[in-house]
Amino acid sequence: MTQSDPQTRHQRLRPLQIRRARKEDREAIWQIFRAVVAGGDTYVFDPNISRRKALAYWLGPKTRCYVALSDQGIVGSYILKANQPGLGSHVANAGFMVSPSARGRGIGRAMAEHCLREARRLSFRAMQFNFVVATNRTALRLWENLGFKIVGKLPGAFRHSRRGFVDVYVMYRRLKPAV
Amino acid sequence: MTQSDPQTRHQRLRPLQIRRARKEDREAIWQIFRAVVAGGDTYVFDPNISRRKALAYWLGPKTRCYVALSDQGIVGSYILKANQPGLGSHVANAGFMVSPSARGRGIGRAMAEHCLREARRLSFRAMQFNFVVATNRTALRLWENLGFKIVGKLPGAFRHSRRGFVDVYVMYRRLKPAV
Numbered sequence: 001m002t003q004s005d006p007q008t009r010h011q012r013l014r015p016l017q018i019r020r021a022r023k024e025d026r027e028a029i030w031q032i033f034r035a036v037v038a039g040g041d042t043y044v045f046d047p048n049i050s051r052r053k054a055l056a057y058w059l060g061p062k063t064r065c066y067v068a069l070s071d072q073g074i075v076g077s078y079i080l081k082a083n084q085p086g087l088g089s090h091v092a093n094a095g096f097m098v099s100p101s102a103r104g105r106g107i108g109r110a111m112a113e114h115c116l117r118e119a120r121r122l123s124f125r126a127m128q129f130n131f132v133v134a135t136n137r138t139a140l141r142l143w144e145n146l147g148f149k150i151v152g153k154l155p156g157a158f159r160h161s162r163r164g165f166v167d168v169y170v171m172y173r174r175l176k177p178a179v
Numbered sequence: 180m181t182q183s184d185p186q187t188r189h190q191r192l193r194p195l196q197i198r199r200a201r202k203e204d205r206e207a208i209w210q211i212f213r214a215v216v217a218g219g220d221t222y223v224f225d226p227n228i229s230r231r232k233a234l235a236y237w238l239g240p241k242t243r244c245y246v247a248l249s250d251q252g253i254v255g256s257y258i259l260k261a262n263q264p265g266l267g268s269h270v271a272n273a274g275f276m277v278s279p280s281a282r283g284r285g286i287g288r289a290m291a292e293h294c295l296r297e298a299r300r301l302s303f304r305a306m307q308f309n310f311v312v313a314t315n316r317t318a319l320r321l322w323e324n325l326g327f328k329i330v331g332k333l334p335g336a337f338r339h340s341r342r343g344f345v346d347v348y349v350m351y352r353r354l355k356p357a358v
Contacts, residue, residue: 046265084310086225087338088347125344128333130309131263152331152349154307159266165304168267170331170349 016107018114021065021077028074029067030055036097040161042136043097047161058095064118068098068111075102078111080118083128092124092175108138112146119175126174133158134167148173195286197293200244200256207253208246209234215276219340221315222276226340237274243297247277247290254281257290259297262307271303271354287317291325298354305353312337313346327352 021029033054040047045054058079059065068076076098083093094115098107119127129148132139144150152170160166200208212233219226224233237258238244247255255277262272273294277286298306308327311318323329331349339345 040266044263044265044267049265084223084336086223086228087219087340088223088310088336090338090344091333091336126335128336131267151333154270154330154349154351155353156305157263157267157270157307159269161266165269170333172333174334 016075016110017069018066018111019069021059021067025067025074025077026055026059029058029065029077032074032077032097032099033058035100041163042133042139043095044131044158066111066114066118068107070102070105070107072099072102075099076107076111078115080115080122082124083130090123090125092119092122092127093130094119094127109142109146112142116146116175120177123177124175125177126172129169129171131158132169132171133160134169135160135163140169143171146173195254195289196248197245197290198248200238200246204246204253204256205234205238208237208244208256211253211256211276211278212237214279220342221312221318222274223310223337245290245293245297247286249281249284249286251278251281254278255286255290257294259294259301261303262309269302269304271298271301271306272309273298273306288321288325291321295325295354299356302356303354304356305351308348308350310337311348311350312339313348314339314342319348322350325352 030051037043037045037049038047058077063079063081065077065079067074076096078094078096080092080094082089083091096108096111116127129143132143148171150169151172154168154170156165157168158166209230216222216224216228217226242258242260244256244258246253255275257273257275259271259273261268262270275287275290295306308322311322327350329348330351333347333349335344336347337345
């Protein structure tokens with residue numbers, strides 16, 4: 001990166017901090033969740049989902065929730081959990097949301113790298129994304145860049161708010177155990 | 180089929196009846212669930228799952244549960260639900276369990292055909308199986324025979340009780356609307 005890279009400048013101003021979510025983060029998480037799903041173009045949730053349902057999902061009892069803080073406050077959140085119970089619980093699943101006002105600054109990537117480290121630390125052997133909307137090029141590029149492969153394609157499985165039925169990818173990568 | 184086919188003879192004795200599950204079916208469903216998952220070779224659930232957790236899953240609030248009855252009583256059960264909420268709710272998901280003592284009589288196939296009809300009637304546009312264990316040849320053959328295609332492969336995503344980590348398939352088929 002060069003000195004003129006905006007991301008570098010931003011990170012020099014105040015590096016992104018990523019930590020486990022706390023009770024007092026709920027309102028900030030909800031605002032990000034609401035803004036992200038409102039588009040109906042990346043996440044499967046009803047764009048008009050209630051605060052209660054959104055937080056029940058994002059802060060579920062078997063889900064670890066993290067937030068990313070910049071000088072703007074909470075600018076992103078991610079969740080990490082087992083993708084399946086019992087005999088499938090060695091595969092992790094994760095979800096990421098960045099505040100629309102903070103996009104393009106590498107916050108999604110920073111959270112994803114943090115998430116992969118956490119998943120290794122928690123002894124997950126792989127990570128799976130069940131529902132990557134094929135038109136979500138930003139996410140696809142990021143996941144491929146981080147070593148995920150498309151391992152499945154679900155024809156027309158997402159009802160995009162503007163494009164109608166579009167395909168969905170299942171993405172997967174193995175994780176080497178932490179040393 | 181010929182007259183000597185055991186399945187034909189059985190079905191003449193008493194055709195399989197498939198209907199929505201009722202409260203009083205819970206114990207029979209639990210006995211089948213327990214017997215099926217005990218093997219740790221087809222379903223992801225902990226082979227020692229509790230009755231409470233098993234029934235909470237199988238009879239969940241957004242899940243339609245059906246039972247198959249022969250002259251032996253309840254010999255199988257299946258569930259039908261949306262695979263995703265909101266913008267993915269047009270794709271159905273289903274799960275099938277046949278009592279080990281009633282295997283090989285076409286009960287799984289009869290339930291699956293019933294399930295596909297029900298899914299069409301409920302206006303689902305496709306059906307997805309998220310977790311078909313690659314070593315479960317009986318299931319794979321049945322789903323392919325019923326028009327499902329393997330659309331994804333999850334490497335080592337199932338911890339098989341005897342074989343260790345084995346692959347898992349995602350299977351999918353479109354549904355034509357009921358006339």
